[in-house]
Amino acid sequence: MDKDLSHRSAEERQAERLRLEKDKLEAFFVWLERIKPKTLPKSALGKAVNYALNHRKGLSVFLQDGNIALSNNICERAIRNFTIGRKNWLFxxxxxxxxxxxxxxxxxxxxxANGLEPFRYLTYLLEKLPNINFKIHPELLEDFLPWSKEVQQNCK
Structure with missing residues (x-):
């Protein structure tokens, strides 16, 4: 559903989510409440039901803000290389x-994650940072963070 809304503003996405998903989500939680007494609390289903009910607020937050992604696929992709490499780093x-x-x-x-070319960003940092005295001016570090305007202009 959200793929169809990707070109819209956050406010439009939120309105569409409310229109299309709010009732379904509420019905899901009503169903969970109804089956909860019939499930064994320590069974896989019982644990899943309790988890969903205990995290209802967090699972519903996507309805409150159109900027919130419906899945964590972006985060999962970002850490995949790290989790694969983790075993290698033991050595x-x-x-x-x-x-x-x-x-x-x-x-x-x-x-x-901030849309920069990693090699350009590392080169930028290694060329610029040695000339900055952060002990005297720690606030200058902000200018080198990946979301700063200058970094965005020089490292894309």
Whole structure:
């Protein structure tokens, strides 16, 4: 459903979600309340029913804001490489090497999440950061975050 709404504004998506999904979601929770007494609490179904009912507010939040994604696929894709590589990093030569790898990986994935070209962003950081005295001016670090205007202009 949301693929059809991707070209619309957040307000229009929210209105369409309310129109198309609110009643279905409410009916789902009514059904859960109705079957809850008939399920064994420690069974897989009982655990699923209790989980859904206990997280009703969070599961309904997509109706309140059109900017909220209906799935976490974007996040799942972003961390997939990390979870695959995690076992490989167990074999880092040292704890400092593992920490450095994790820091670089974090920068790369954050740059991707913000629409930047990772190599350009790393190059930008490595060229610019050594010339900045963050101990005296820590507020300048904001200018190097992936969502800053200058970084967005130089690293896409």
């Amino acid at each position: 880092s030569a040292s704890p400092k090497g593992a920490a450095a790898s994790a820091a670089v990986y974090s920068i790369v994935e954050t740059s991707k």
